[in-house]
Amino acid sequence: MSVIAVSNLHKSFGPVHAVKGISFTVKAGEIFTIIGPNGAGKTTTLEMIEGLLQPDQGNVQLLGLSWSSHAEKLKERIGVQLQTSAMFDLLTVEEHLDVFRSFYKRKRPVSDIMKLVNLQEQRKQRVKGLSGGQKQRLAIGLALINDPEVIFLDEPTTGLDPQARRNIWEIILNLKELGKTVILTTHYMEEAERLSSRVCIVDQGQVVALDTAKALIQQISTEREISIQGSIVEHVQDMAVFANKINSVKRVETDGIEMQLLSTSPEQTLLELFHYTTECGYKVEQINIRDWSLEDVFIALTGKEWRD
Ligand SMILES: Nc1ncnc2c1ncn2[C@@H]1O[C@H](COP(=O)(O)OP(=O)(O)OP(=O)(O)O)[C@@H](O)[C@H]1O
Numbered sequence: 674m675s676v677i678a679v680s681n682l683h684k685s686f687g688p689v690h691a692v693k694g695i696s697f698t699v700k701a702g703e704i705f706t707i708i709g710p711n712g713a714g715k716t717t718t719l720e721m722i723e724g725l726l727q728p729d730q731g732n733v734q735l736l737g738l739s740w741s742s743h744a745e746k747l748k749e750r751i752g753v754q755l756q757t758s759a760m761f762d763l764l765t766v767e768e769h770l771d772v773f774r775s776f777y778k779r780k781r782p783v784s785d786i787m788k789l790v791n792l793q794e795q796r797k798q799r800v801k802g803l804s805g806g807q808k809q810r811l812a813i814g815l816a817l818i819n820d821p822e823v824i825f826l827d828e829p830t831t832g833l834d835p836q837a838r839r840n841i842w843e844i845i846l847n848l849k850e851l852g853k854t855v856i857l858t859t860h861y862m863e864e865a866e867r868l869s870s871r872v873c874i875v876d877q878g879q880v881v882a883l884d885t886a887k888a889l890i891q892q893i894s895t896e897r898e899i900s901i902q903g904s905i906v907e908h909v910q911d912m913a914v915f916a917n918k919i920n921s922v923k924r925v926e927t928d929g930i931e932m933q934l935l936s937t938s939p940e941q942t943l944l945e946l947f948h949y950t951t952e953c954g955y956k957v958e959q960i961n962i963r964d965w966s967l968e969d970v971f972i973a974l975t976g977k978e979w980r981d
Pocket residue numbers: 686689691709710711712713714715716717718860
């Protein structure tokens with residue numbers, strides 16, 4: 674069943690056509706990630722689904738309901754963490770959760786939330802003393818206080834250090850374990866690849882691609898890049914001549930003691946190549962098989978470099 678169904682969403686701000694006909698559906702229990710560069714239209718799309726912005730055109734169905742007829746019901750059933758959260762510097766973590774809890778009929782115990790977002794030790798700490806990562810975890814905790822079925826997280830890890838980012842990833846994966854549906858936006862390709870059930874790549878207000886990260890990556894190429902480092906330039910040149918004759922090898926380039934191959938079957942290519950180097954007594958110092966990433970998908974589909 675679709676928890677979210679958006680069709681043909683459009684939104685302009687004056688002359689800026691920020692969202693140009695976005696459509697997708699999100700299934701129950703998915704971590705659905707909208708990824709795209711700055712200004713791609715991610716937040717605008719999210720805010721139209723969250724009921725914070727009125728679309729100029731198009732339709733949003735959330736939990737089978739629409740904002741125009743069921744706003745109050747929907748607010749009880751969703752949780753929203755905005756890109757920037759206004760908090761009260763002098764209130765503690767626990768006090769924040771208590772205040773937000775009072776806004777809802779349906780609620781989860783504060784102790785549960787503190788455990789979920791790993792803030793038990795900071796429960797008596799005032800917000801002004803929290804680190805960036807802790808503040809962000811509290812913002813997520815506030816979005817969870819009504820035990821929502823659908824949780825919207827708008828760039829929850831932007832600006833955080835790698836460890837703090839990983840802590841948030843863990844929370845998001847736990848939400849999936851709890852059966853929640855999570856809609857996430859991010860700039861970070863690695864994050865999208867690690868967390869998402871499906872990834873929606875957005876650029877200039879439009880969906881460029883939508884699928885699992887694995888399927889998107891497979892779609893751009895069945896070829897893999899293999900880098901090999903030898904020890905003597907002449908040997909590497911011989912290896913390149915040999916590699917060029919291997920059926921599964923589509924391209925060979927050398928640069929000094931480095932050789933790069935594009936292969937449709939890395940295992941087969943390496944097997945044949947090692948057979949050759951062993952026979953010739955050539956030394957191979959290092960091998961690296963590069964995985965394609967979502968970044969490669971973005972570049973292949975838009976012709977643009979990814980700007981993190
Ligand atoms: N309230 C607004 N008034 C005017 N222009 C806006 C407004 N909100 C967004 N825009 C413009 O709409 C476009 C899409 O913005 P949006 O914030 O949705 O992008 P985004 O993908 O979320 O970007 P970021 O990753 O930087 O948050 C941008 O060109 C932005 O400047």
